[in-house]
Amino acid sequence: MYAAVDLGSNSFRLHIGEPIAGQIHLVRTARDPIRLAAGLGPGNVLGTDAQATAQKTLRDFGAILRQYRLDAVRVVATNTLRVATNAEQVLPRLEEAIGYPIEIISGEEEGRLIYMGVARALGAKPEQRLVIDIGGGSTELIAGLGDEIRMVESFSIGTHPQSAAYFEGGHISADAFHSAVNAARARFEDLAGQFREHGWEAVYGSSGTIRAINEVIARNGLGDGTMSFASLLALRDKLIELGHVDAFDLPGVKRERVIVMVGGLSILIGVMQELGVKTMTAINAGLRLGVLSDLELRANRQDRRDLAIQDCMRRFGVDAGRAARTANIARKLFDKLAPQDEAVVHHLLRGTMLHEVGLAVSHTGAHKHAAYIVEHADLPGFTAREQRLMSMIVLGQKGNLRKVREVLASPDLAKAVLALRLAAVFMHARVDADVDTLKLRMKGRIDVETPRGWLGQHPTVASWFEKEAAAWGDVGIPFQVTQG
Numbered sequence: 001m002y003a004a005v006d007l008g009s010n011s012f013r014l015h016i017g018e019p020i021a022g023q024i025h026l027v028r029t030a031r032d033p034i035r036l037a038a039g040l041g042p043g044n045v046l047g048t049d050a051q052a053t054a055q056k057t058l059r060d061f062g063a064i065l066r067q068y069r070l071d072a073v074r075v076v077a078t079n080t081l082r083v084a085t086n087a088e089q090v091l092p093r094l095e096e097a098i099g100y101p102i103e104i105i106s107g108e109e110e111g112r113l114i115y116m117g118v119a120r121a122l123g124a125k126p127e128q129r130l131v132i133d134i135g136g137g138s139t140e141l142i143a144g145l146g147d148e149i150r151m152v153e154s155f156s157i158g159t160h161p162q163s164a165a166y167f168e169g170g171h172i173s174a175d176a177f178h179s180a181v182n183a184a185r186a187r188f189e190d191l192a193g194q195f196r197e198h199g200w201e202a203v204y205g206s207s208g209t210i211r212a213i214n215e216v217i218a219r220n221g222l223g224d225g226t227m228s229f230a231s232l233l234a235l236r237d238k239l240i241e242l243g244h245v246d247a248f249d250l251p252g253v254k255r256e257r258v259i260v261m262v263g264g265l266s267i268l269i270g271v272m273q274e275l276g277v278k279t280m281t282a283i284n285a286g287l288r289l290g291v292l293s294d295l296e297l298r299a300n301r302q303d304r305r306d307l308a309i310q311d312c313m314r315r316f317g318v319d320a321g322r323a324a325r326t327a328n329i330a331r332k333l334f335d336k337l338a339p340q341d342e343a344v345v346h347h348l349l350r351g352t353m354l355h356e357v358g359l360a361v362s363h364t365g366a367h368k369h370a371a372y373i374v375e376h377a378d379l380p381g382f383t384a385r386e387q388r389l390m391s392m393i394v395l396g397q398k399g400n401l402r403k404v405r406e407v408l409a410s411p412d413l414a415k416a417v418l419a420l421r422l423a424a425v426f427m428h429a430r431v432d433a434d435v436d437t438l439k440l441r442m443k444g445r446i447d448v449e450t451p452r453g454w455l456g457q458h459p460t461v462a463s464w465f466e467k468e469a470a471a472w473g474d475v476g477i478p479f480q481v482t483q484g
Helices: 048-065 079-083 087-098 107-122 159-166 174-198 208-220 229-242 255-275 287-299 304-315 320-336 342-353 366-376 384-395 402-408 411-429 432-437 459-474
Strands: 002-007 012-020 023-032 072-077 102-104 128-134 139-145 148-155 202-205 439-442 446-450 479-483
Touching: 002 048, 002 287, 012 048, 012 287, 023 048, 023 287, 048 087, 072 079, 072 287, 079 087, 079 102, 079 107, 087 102, 102 384, 107 128, 107 139, 107 148, 107 287, 128 174, 128 208, 128 255, 139 174, 139 255, 148 174, 159 174, 159 255, 174 229, 174 255, 202 208, 208 229, 208 255, 229 255, 304 342, 320 342, 320 411, 320 432, 320 439, 342 384, 342 411, 366 384, 384 402, 384 411, 402 411, 411 432, 411 439, 411 459, 459 479
Parallel strands: 002 072, 072 102, 128 202, 446 479
Antiparallel strands: 002 012, 012 023, 128 139, 139 148, 439 446
16 A cells, blocks of 8 residues: 655645555545645745644644555655745655655656556556646646657646736736736747647646636536637636636635636646647546556566666666676675665665766766766656765765765765775776675775785776775775785
């Protein structure tokens, strides 16, 4: 059983699901429309009241999660925490409230997870599709074929800023709608052509805002009663006729969500007009189902992160044989160091597979280029935190260690840096098979014990050991080599 928690800009939501016969059966759901985006003040600082509301909701969610025996839990945060300038200070308090780490995911990763959720709900349908998700702070467009994602883009336009900018105080006019739609079209126009080139047989709207628009249109027979472009215009005209959100009394949407719907409608009209979408289908699937599906894949050892590493290696022309050799050596050395955190093993091995990616930029400073690429590349499935950790391990693969002093404060991360540094040396010296005969310890100091005569068989390694002793000594960690 898995749990997905979505910290959205409009609402916080929780889904607990159990995989049964190829489907994910929802056991428990929860939602709190806290309007987190409204708590962003000047300089995109998340205010104390918004923080307190978020903490209370997450404490309630944490209590729900503790009622179930869960195999895995993933908590993801989207646009508001992406843009909040004080997110680094806020995050620990939110994590303490729910009792789990929180991942601030990129817009592209959000789009991929949304598409995964939609594809899971639709089943084995090999159609060419476009998915549109309009959230509180961002809008994601994803083009794909069946389960395969072909293009994903996140746009910094969402219901909250749109409503605040064009429908201030809840007032609705024709001029306001005209300006709001044109502003939305301007956001999408640069990439609209690329999405049209992909084409689609079907278009799906996956967000709560789109589902609310669909509900209002269907229940009130607006336009043709479906999610066609003509029906959206009919809803727009009705809203203009009413003139204010407080005058809206049609069934299908709660009164407090009308202002969200108005902003979302202007975005949806803009994106459909710019892409030439005539009609779409609202679907009750998206980010949370995608997170649950991703957790299930990880449990079955079909981790998207490994595929992302392979794609990145191909993109930058990494020598797969050398990378695999180095990763194999690094794993052996890391095991000798007896790490406590199993997660660091994955950071080390995935980082090692990309440790030479910087050669695609330049041989000079290749480790620095590699670290930059690992941290900033679009790697589906990875969080920014995971990429940052891998980047620091990769940065520490050679040269002085002062630049990675912050990770050396963690015993297991320090061991990962040591394992990669030595693995790179041994890979170049082609001593793969002889690594098993070494003894390696790191506890306050580094002790390398080689069999008698080993260094004589590998003379270049002795020179590298001298450089390692100097580098580790420079950060206050003695490095000693002895013969058994």
